[in-house]
Amino acid sequence: MQDKLTPRFLLIGLVLIWGLWSLWPTVKLQNLSSEERDELAKQGRLENIESKAIKQGLDLKGGMYIVLEVDLPTLVENIAINKDQKLTAVLASIRKDISNQPEADFFNLFSNKVEDKKVKLSRYYYDYGSSTNDIITSLKVEAEDAIDRVLEILQNRIDQFGVAEPTIQKQGTQRIIVELAGVQDSERARALLESTALLEFYLVKDVTVTNELMIKIDQILKKDKSLSSVAKKIDSAEKKNNSDTSNDQAVSVGELFGATESSSESDSAIVDQDIFAERPFSSLLRNLGNSIGVPEKNAFAVRELISRPEIRDRLASIGANFLFEHKAEEYALNDGSVEKLYTLYLLDDQAELTGGVVEEAKANLGPQGTTSAGQPIVNLSMNSDGARKWAIMTGSNIGRQVAIVLDNKVHMAPNIREKISGGGTLIEGFANIDEAKDIAIVLRAGALPAPVDIIEERVIGPSLGADSVRRGTQSVLIGLAIVLVFMLFYYRTAGSIADFALIWNLILVLAILASLQATLTLPGIAGLILTVGMSIDANVIIFERIREELDKGKTAKAAIDGGYNRALTTIVDANMTTLIAALVLWQFGTGPIRGFATVLFWGILISMFTAIFVTRTVFNAFVNRKGFKSLSI
Numbered sequence: 001m002q003d004k005l006t007p008r009f010l011l012i013g014l015v016l017i018w019g020l021w022s023l024w025p026t027v028k029l030q031n032l033s034s035e036e037r038d039e040l041a042k043q044g045r046l047e048n049i050e051s052k053a054i055k056q057g058l059d060l061k062g063g064m065y066i067v068l069e070v071d072l073p074t075l076v077e078n079i080a081i082n083k084d085q086k087l088t089a090v091l092a093s094i095r096k097d098i099s100n101q102p103e104a105d106f107f108n109l110f111s112n113k114v115e116d117k118k119v120k121l122s123r124y125y126y127d128y129g130s131s132t133n134d135i136i137t138s139l140k141v142e143a144e145d146a147i148d149r150v151l152e153i154l155q156n157r158i159d160q161f162g163v164a165e166p167t168i169q170k171q172g173t174q175r176i177i178v179e180l181a182g183v184q185d186s187e188r189a190r191a192l193l194e195s196t197a198l199l200e201f202y203l204v205k206d207v208t209v210t211n212e213l214m215i216k217i218d219q220i221l222k223k224d225k226s227l228s229s230v231a232k233k234i235d236s237a238e239k240k241n242n243s244d245t246s247n248d249q250a251v252s253v254g255e256l257f258g259a260t261e262s263s264s265e266s267d268s269a270i271v272d273q274d275i276f277a278e279r280p281f282s283s284l285l286r287n288l289g290n291s292i293g294v295p296e297k298n299a300f301a302v303r304e305l306i307s308r309p310e311i312r313d314r315l316a317s318i319g320a321n322f323l324f325e326h327k328a329e330e331y332a333l334n335d336g337s338v339e340k341l342y343t344l345y346l347l348d349d350q351a352e353l354t355g356g357v358v359e360e361a362k363a364n365l366g367p368q369g370t371t372s373a374g375q376p377i378v379n380l381s382m383n384s385d386g387a388r389k390w391a392i393m394t395g396s397n398i399g400r401q402v403a404i405v406l407d408n409k410v411h412m413a414p415n416i417r418e419k420i421s422g423g424g425t426l427i428e429g430f431a432n433i434d435e436a437k438d439i440a441i442v443l444r445a446g447a448l449p450a451p452v453d454i455i456e457e458r459v460i461g462p463s464l465g466a467d468s469v470r471r472g473t474q475s476v477l478i479g480l481a482i483v484l485v486f487m488l489f490y491y492r493t494a495g496s497i498a499d500f501a502l503i504w505n506l507i508l509v510l511a512i513l514a515s516l517q518a519t520l521t522l523p524g525i526a527g528l529i530l531t532v533g534m535s536i537d538a539n540v541i542i543f544e545r546i547r548e549e550l551d552k553g554k555t556a557k558a559a560i561d562g563g564y565n566r567a568l569t570t571i572v573d574a575n576m577t578t579l580i581a582a583l584v585l586w587q588f589g590t591g592p593i594r595g596f597a598t599v600l601f602w603g604i605l606i607s608m609f610t611a612i613f614v615t616r617t618v619f620n621a622f623v624n625r626k627g628f629k630s631l632s633i
Contacts, residue, residue, distance in 0.1 A: 008617045016504065022511035025052035054514045056181065057521030057595055060472075063181040064189055067456035068154075070147050070174045072106040073098075075450035076139055080124040085309070087124055090117055102455075106174065107143075111136055143174070146450050151176060154193060167592075176452070181519065186459060192438050194452055199358065200351035201393070204401035204413055205320055207290055210346045213318065214282050214292075220310055221280040281305055286341055288331070293341035296328045302344065321349045326409035345410050347403050352393045357386025363436035366428065376436035377428045387422055395419035406439065472525035479529050480506070483536055491543050493632035497618050498539040501610040505535045505603070508610075512602045523596035531603025534578065538611035542567045543633055556623045556631040564616055571611065575604050 029049050032040070040046035055061075073091040080087060094109050114121060114132060121135045128138035151168060158166045158180065167179035183189050205213075284302055286293035294302050305311060306322045315321055325343040332338055360381045366373050382390060394402070394416050403413040404425075412428055430436040483502065487495035509531060513520060546563030554562065582604065585597035623631065 008613070009621070012614055012617060015508070019504075019507045019511035022052075022514045023054075023507065025049050026054045026510070026514055029053045051517070052514065054510060055517060055519040057519045057524070057592065059522045059592065060520065061182045062460045063179065063183045064186055065456075065458040065460060066178045066180070066189075066193065066454055067171070068176040068178060068193060068452045069455045070143075070150055070176070071451040071453060072143055072174055075143060075146055076110070078450070079139065079142060081127060082124050086117070086119060090114065090119055107136055107140055110139075147174065147176070150450065150452060154178065158192075175455075186457075188434060188438065190454060190457070194454060199354065200405045201353040201390075202323075202347040202351055202403045202405055203393075203397060204403050205346040205348065206400070209318070209320070210292070213314070213320065213346065214285075216314060217281045217305075217311055218279045220314065221305065222278070285344070286331075286339075288341070288343065292344040292346075293331065294324070294344050296340040296342065299324065299328075299342055316349070319349045320346050323347055323403070323405060323408060323410050326406070326411050343410070343413075345403055345413060347405075347410075351405075352402070353382075353386060353389055357382045357389070359383045359386075361440040363433060363440040365433070366426075375428060376430040376433040377426050378430070378436050378440045379424070379426050381422075381424055390425070391419055391421045472522055476525060476528055476532075480532055483532055487536065487539070491633055493622075494543055494546075494619075497615050497622075498536065498543070498611075500618070501539065501615045502532065502535050504614060505531065505607050505610045508606045509599065509603045512606070513599070516598075518598050519595055520599070521592045521595035523592040524599040527596045527599030527603060530600060531607060534575070534604055535607035535611060538567075538571045538575070538607060539615065541570055542611065542615070546631075546633055550631070550633070557620075559631070560616070560619050560623065564612070568612065571608065575608055578604050 037046060040049065073095050077083065077087065077091050090110075090113050094106065094113055097109050097113075098104060098106065111132070113119075121132050122130050125135045125139070128135045147170065151170060154176065155166075155168050158168065158178070166181070167177065169177050171177050178193065180189055281302075284294070284298045284305075286295060303324075306315075323345050325345070328340040328342050330338050331341050358380050362379050363376065364379065366375045366377045368374075398416050398418060401413045401415055403410045405411070430439065480502070484499045487498050487502075489495070491498065506528065509528065512518075513524075542563055545567045546559050549559035549562040549566075550556070579601060582597045582601040586594055586601065589597055
């Protein structure tokens, strides 16, 4: 008989060894001191241990709580087939109303504003119907779809970011709540969530077209009366500040261009007072050979000028648009000094390709022997349609520059040397590998259909999580101790067998959580306590059936067989209903509810295994040993 039990004990032993092996990284991580953690982090080994340990939720580990708001005015403006200053003014007015009334419904404001201004929506959205009501109804559908896509894209981004069991759910009509457990780099998380990451490929206009346009812009601006007194203002600024640096003077952008809001960039422009009157635009720029440089202090002033209606009309007439480089670079000047300049590009106004054709995006370091050797880059591969268009575009524009644009900022503008087949290309110019990785994540997940803004952010400290862990652990241990003592007192030897199975059950549940990289939350700890009760419940049913069989005068072996056979149907029926409830909670719940359902589901499954298989194996080995006389139950 012992030979028949050997395979069962072998299976039990293997599963127990697997459970202990799966839990070891968690035990090791919990016992590390802060100094040991820092040392392992420097060696690059801490991340490997953390990846194998049980993950903790926001309520245990701390992290970030963020409320995002989808920018519906921008979405509606982007959807418009035709655009003009009238529609832009209406949406700008609604933005101000929303900032004063955060809870106001956008589409009610939009409908009222359109009616007050007598705007014909059919002019801008003729594909959505002919009447205002039909168009607004269609725009509402588009907005709901956009928010659903934002939810999906954010989920994909966060999953690749490596956050365990994030909570992402819709609140109202245009807000999204995001909970990120264990996130320490809040700035990186904010950038990842807010980035629209619209990837576009534009052809750069040649030098001749650019030079002709700059001459024309200077001529247009010279006729502008609001700029006619700029030279006098520069002279006035010189007298006030007594600061003459090689005829380059700093003057307030607010004075020059009537700016009323402060800029994130310097609120001053460096211009040459002798040439500004003749060349109001090009005097703000620097010649970089085949490209245009914009001093960092002049960036806001240049943006102000190129956003003027007369300049926008001129750009539209030649099918062009100005875009800045994504960051300023240092350039050495003839006098030996260093100046930080943005490169300004004149591009076609229509993108040749968009990020929708990107099939894969991977961040790594540039290979040796290339201009980007050792620098962070993102390698792109395109789908078949994108690869075909890319090959046609590069093949027919050899010698021209193509600008790779992310969120309306040029990351690089290489020259096309030959036809590129296969759809492969790369983006460079990132500050570090983390930035490259985040851009790759966003490109893989897709661009947001509308911008999102963070309107609320709370950082939950780990001290709250530590207190929750301590109290949760205490509750599990106290409950477990009471159950163990009760089983020993009430069922004696049989109770010790049940106690062994119960401890074994908890070890296996935690091992499953570690192996599946599931997240333990406070509700998950509640699920563990419930699992303790459910597991003991199955043993109690079995033991009572065995007692009934013994009262009938059966032998211990017959009583054990009869007790397990009679209890099996009851245990399976009761646990199956609980399993179904756990599956429903897991499918439709989010965050903590899903964490509770995960622990409950695996706890019930494993309790059936330990209560039916493990304890029966121990009972059979116990009654079959030599010298056995009676069963203590």
